[in-house]
Amino acid sequence: DGGITQSPKYLFRKEGQNVTLSCEQNLNHDAMYWYRQDPGQGLRLIYYSQIVNDFQKGDIAEGYSVSREKKESFPLTVTSAQKNPTAFYLCASSISWTGFVNTEAFFGQGTRLTVV
Amino acid sequence: DQQVKQNSPSLSVQEGRISILNCDYTNSMFDYFLWYKKYPAEGPTFLISISSIKDKNEDGRFTVFLNKSAKHLSLHIVPSQPGDSAVYFCAARHLYMRFGAGTRLTVKP
Numbered sequence: 001d002g003g004i005t006q007s008p009k010y011l012f013r014k015e016g017q018n019v020t021l022s023c024e025q026n027l028n029h030d031a032m033y034w035y036r037q038d039p040g041q042g043l044r045l046i047y048y049s050q051i052v053n054d055f056q057k058g059d060i061a062e063g064y065s066v067s068r069e070k071k072e073s074f075p076l077t078v079t080s081a082q083k084n085p086t087a088f089y090l091c092a093s094s095i096s097w098t099g100f101v102n103t104e105a106f107f108g109q110g111t112r113l114t115v116v
Numbered sequence: 117d118q119q120v121k122q123n124s125p126s127l128s129v130q131e132g133r134i135s136i137l138n139c140d141y142t143n144s145m146f147d148y149f150l151w152y153k154k155y156p157a158e159g160p161t162f163l164i165s166i167s168s169i170k171d172k173n174e175d176g177r178f179t180v181f182l183n184k185s186a187k188h189l190s191l192h193i194v195p196s197q198p199g200d201s202a203v204y205f206c207a208a209r210h211l212y213m214r215f216g217a218g219t220r221l222t223v224k225p
Contacts, residue, residue: 004159033212042120042205042215043160058212090159104150105213107159 006091006108013115021076021111023091030096032074036060037088049074086115119143120208122216130224135193137219139206146208151180151191154203196223
């Protein structure tokens with residue numbers, strides 16, 4: 001049963017702490033993405049990866065870091081440098097970097113991060 | 117810099133009627149447009165797409181129209197059903213996808 005899995009579903013973090021969000025896919029997709037959703041705003045791209053061991057900054061990369069050591073995994077670390085980390089985070093994957101063309105991206109269920 | 121805009125945060129229609137969701141964009145480099153549907157506490161799911169070289173794409177009850185000169189995209193749902201109630205995101209691609217803020221559609225029985 002192929003899909004994309006994000007964990008945890010809910011995450012609480014104290015100010016000043018780093019936290020890592022997990023994203024795993026078994027769709028054999030090359031490309032993976034991290035988006036952030038805030039109330040009243042669209043999904044904004046944080047980082048994307050076209051292939052293993054490669055990733056690029058999106059529109060709002062400051063305060064975040066990623067790694068892509070395995071094709072299946074694209075974890076996102078929210079660092080203490082991120083000023084407003086409370087948000088809903090969505091991970092997505094597509095067949096290839098150009099896989100958005102004629103094919104859709106598959107999204108995970110999301111992780112809601114709250115800073116307390 | 118919102119390059120994809122959905123100016124209507126919500127839309128309410130009667131079951132059986134047409135739902136029209138609108139989307140405007142500013143970047144002429146966008147070459148592909150998609151609509152996603154999202155239920156609460158779930159990730160968005162793909163609904164329908166259109167290439168920039170076309171002006172219409174139809175899939176069952178869903179039709180997407182593209183007006184490149186006006187930089188306008190619309191999604192028509194006919195007939196609307198209560199199960200269509202969700203948030204709909206418009207997305208456009210140039211290097212990667214950019215999303216609008218979403219429109220919450222409510223279909224009343």
